[in-house]
Amino acid sequence: MTETTSNENGEILIRTCGLCKTYRDGAVTALSDVNLTIYRGEYVAIMGRSGSGKSTLLNLLGALDQPTSGEVFFEGQSLSRMPDLDRFRAEKLGFVFQSFHLLPTLTALENVQIPMFESRLPRARRVAKARELLAAVGMSERETHLPSRLSVGERQRVAIARALANDPVVLLADEPTGNLDSRTGSAVLDLFDRLHRERGMTLVVITHGQDVAERAQRIIRIKDGRLVDAGVYDSQVLQKS
Amino acid sequence: MRFSTLIWHNLLRRRLRSALTSVGVGVAIMAVAALLAISRGFEESMAGAYESRGIDLVVVRAGVAERLTSSLDQRLADRLRKLPFVEDVVLELRDQASLGDSALVGTPLLGWEVNSQLYESLTFTSGRPLKKSDRHAVLLGEALAERLGKQVGDTVELLLQEFRVVGIFTSRNRFENLTAVVQLQELQELMDRPGQVTSFQLKVRDSAHKSLDVEAVRAAIESLTDRQGRKLGLLAQPTRRFVTSTLQIRIAHAMAWVTSAIALVIGAIGILNTMIMSVLERTREIGVLRAIGWRKSRVVRMILSESLALSVAGAVVGVVSAATLVKVLSSTHRAGAFLTQEIPAAVVGRAMLMSIVLGLVGGLYPALRAAALRPTEALRHD
Ligand SMILES: Nc1ncnc2c1ncn2[C@@H]1O[C@H](COP(=O)(O)OP(=O)(O)OP(=O)(O)O)[C@@H](O)[C@H]1O
Numbered sequence: 234m235t236e237t238t239s240n241e242n243g244e245i246l247i248r249t250c251g252l253c254k255t256y257r258d259g260a261v262t263a264l265s266d267v268n269l270t271i272y273r274g275e276y277v278a279i280m281g282r283s284g285s286g287k288s289t290l291l292n293l294l295g296a297l298d299q300p301t302s303g304e305v306f307f308e309g310q311s312l313s314r315m316p317d318l319d320r321f322r323a324e325k326l327g328f329v330f331q332s333f334h335l336l337p338t339l340t341a342l343e344n345v346q347i348p349m350f351e352s353r354l355p356r357a358r359r360v361a362k363a364r365e366l367l368a369a370v371g372m373s374e375r376e377t378h379l380p381s382r383l384s385v386g387e388r389q390r391v392a393i394a395r396a397l398a399n400d401p402v403v404l405l406a407d408e409p410t411g412n413l414d415s416r417t418g419s420a421v422l423d424l425f426d427r428l429h430r431e432r433g434m435t436l437v438v439i440t441h442g443q444d445v446a447e448r449a450q451r452i453i454r455i456k457d458g459r460l461v462d463a464g465v466y467d468s469q470v471l472q473k474s
Numbered sequence: 475m476r477f478s479t480l481i482w483h484n485l486l487r488r489r490l491r492s493a494l495t496s497v498g499v500g501v502a503i504m505a506v507a508a509l510l511a512i513s514r515g516f517e518e519s520m521a522g523a524y525e526s527r528g529i530d531l532v533v534v535r536a537g538v539a540e541r542l543t544s545s546l547d548q549r550l551a552d553r554l555r556k557l558p559f560v561e562d563v564v565l566e567l568r569d570q571a572s573l574g575d576s577a578l579v580g581t582p583l584l585g586w587e588v589n590s591q592l593y594e595s596l597t598f599t600s601g602r603p604l605k606k607s608d609r610h611a612v613l614l615g616e617a618l619a620e621r622l623g624k625q626v627g628d629t630v631e632l633l634l635q636e637f638r639v640v641g642i643f644t645s646r647n648r649f650e651n652l653t654a655v656v657q658l659q660e661l662q663e664l665m666d667r668p669g670q671v672t673s674f675q676l677k678v679r680d681s682a683h684k685s686l687d688v689e690a691v692r693a694a695i696e697s698l699t700d701r702q703g704r705k706l707g708l709l710a711q712p713t714r715r716f717v718t719s720t721l722q723i724r725i726a727h728a729m730a731w732v733t734s735a736i737a738l739v740i741g742a743i744g745i746l747n748t749m750i751m752s753v754l755e756r757t758r759e760i761g762v763l764r765a766i767g768w769r770k771s772r773v774v775r776m777i778l779s780e781s782l783a784l785s786v787a788g789a790v791v792g793v794v795s796a797a798t799l800v801k802v803l804s805s806t807h808r809a810g811a812f813l814t815q816e817i818p819a820a821v822v823g824r825a826m827l828m829s830i831v832l833g834l835v836g837g838l839y840p841a842l843r844a845a846a847l848r849p850t851e852a853l854r855h856d
């Protein structure tokens with residue numbers, strides 16, 4: 234199923250339609266009837282109390298999980314009809330997690346190459362690209378370091394480089410600064426700003442704090458699995474980029 | 475970074491566990507390789523002895539389980555000699571007896587004609603072959619002589635009769651290094667089996683189409699009848715087939731295979747156990763890999779590669795230790811008479827192949843389990 238992919242606000246990247254998710258055969262309703270539109274190049278923050286369903290929503294947007302009912306459209310394509318979701322994730326999405334999830338036995342440079350195994354890049358290109366990405370997140374000096382020898386902020390920057398490995402269309406981040414102190418957290422957020430500004434990257438970032446919210450163009454608020462505020466689409470900010 | 479680097483790093487995370495798993499596989503493969511080499515060595519040495527004597531066909535009584543000691547009428551030799559293409563017929567009687575003062579029960583005894591073709595696979599380390607004029611003379615295989623502590627000129631007691639040792643030999647057939655050879659007629663008398671032999675061994679004349687001739691002789695022998703037109707019930711087999719179908723060789727092979735199978739199952743369980751643990755420990759990590767776009771197939775490939783690496787490393791350890799084991803065993807007095815000194819290339823190949831099967835079998839279930847992990851569940855796992 235495809236549908237129109239733009240309106241007066243710009244090109245629609247992601248749209249959800251009556252999204253519901255229940256767990257344990259319906260005993261827990263994590264999301265109900267979420268209708269949401271995210272435009273290409275937008276920087277969106279998702280906020281809400283713990284247990285409100287933010288991660289659930291992000292997982293559905295990222296095709297990591299299937300909705301109980303409703304649909305997610307990505308570039309006009311229904312995810313439920315997509316034949317190869319792994320490939321979709323590999324090519325279009327970059328994930329950043331709260332606790333980084335780097336492979337402990339691999340160096341920074343090697344960690345960044347992990348997602349590239351699924352693309353057909355030759356090894357030399359893979360290494361070169363990983364170097365570029367580490368440079369882009371300011372981690373060139375730390376290429377040969379194992380995650381255990383990096384500070385938490387540095388780890389998150391490596392994880393962001395990894396998320397960018399396959400040139401994704403959108404970066405999905407679940408509390409990326411949740412484990413960082415405010416100084417390293419804001420360094421990570423500066424990086425997001427740059428990606429947004431310089432690469433036109435679409436960012437969807439879950440956050441508890443005000444830090445992200447201040448930088449994002451739009452704040453989506455969730456309460457008990459329902460969308461309570463889809464925010465105002467600010468084309469002004471968008472034009473700035 | 476290569477994919478293989480990742481595999482390597484993953485295995486090094488738990489060095490001891492990986493090493494122990496490989497050693498487990500190694501022990502299994504060692505058992506397999508050593509046993510296969512030994513049973514093959516038996517076969518080779520037996521077949522080698524027949525071949526060095528130029529024997530093409532072995533004729534025994536059909537339908538007898540223990541072919542090495544069944545009996546046939548020695549007068550049949552003349553009928554066999556008259557068959558077309560047959561160049562020579564060699565007679566042999568086999569039996570067993572306890573050799574006088576030795577503690578051994580059931581030393582194999584071979585009854586050979588003087589000047590028999592059978593001598594051609596023997597090398598005399600001292601003394602000489604049997605002569606027509608010898609009475610109560612015996613030849614001892616080297617290992618037997620050593621065991622009995624006998625030399626040329628000593629006597630041994632065979633069924634209460636004194637026999638003089640006139641020669642000590644080594645044979646191409648390692649089994650024969652533990653045997654004693656006496657004249658055919660003397661053995662027949664000694665064993666009360668007058669006119670009997672265990673087998674006829676035939677040489678077929680050399681020609682461009684020898685294998686066809688051998689087959690023709692074989693068919694002719696199996697269809698021989700007595701005066702009443704009844705089948706004589708002879709079984710004629712090309713040497714190689716005869717050797718592989720003798721009870722001793724079949725038992726050796728069967729034991730090698732059964733033991734191998736058990737060892738392999740244990741090896742596979744070892745790998746299975748290690749890989750299941752390993753997948754379980756890495757649940758979250760596998761979830762991350764899936765989230766960042768790895769397909770199930772790549773996760774499967776990663777786990778299978780790891781289990782293959784463990785099993786192939788084990789196989790290398792196993793083959794090397796089997797080679798050492800066989801070498802050490804073959805240099806000891808007792809076993810040396812029987813054993814090959816080396817692991818044949820074919821056995822090494824087979825061991826390697828087995829290790830690959832082992833790795834795939836042991837890794838398959840963990841790999842599928844890893845691939846079946848749902849990314850969201852795996853990410854929540856701790
Ligand atoms: N796999 C699951 N099985 C059962 N219930 C679940 C599962 N995942 C989430 N839930 C429930 O769904 C609801 C929403 O969870 P979700 O993780 O989306 O919240 P969240 O907004 O991300 O919370 P937090 O800020 O604490 O991360 C919660 O009540 C949670 O207990």
Ligand SMILES: [Mg+2]
Binds near residue numbers: 287288289407
């Ligand atoms: Mg969450």
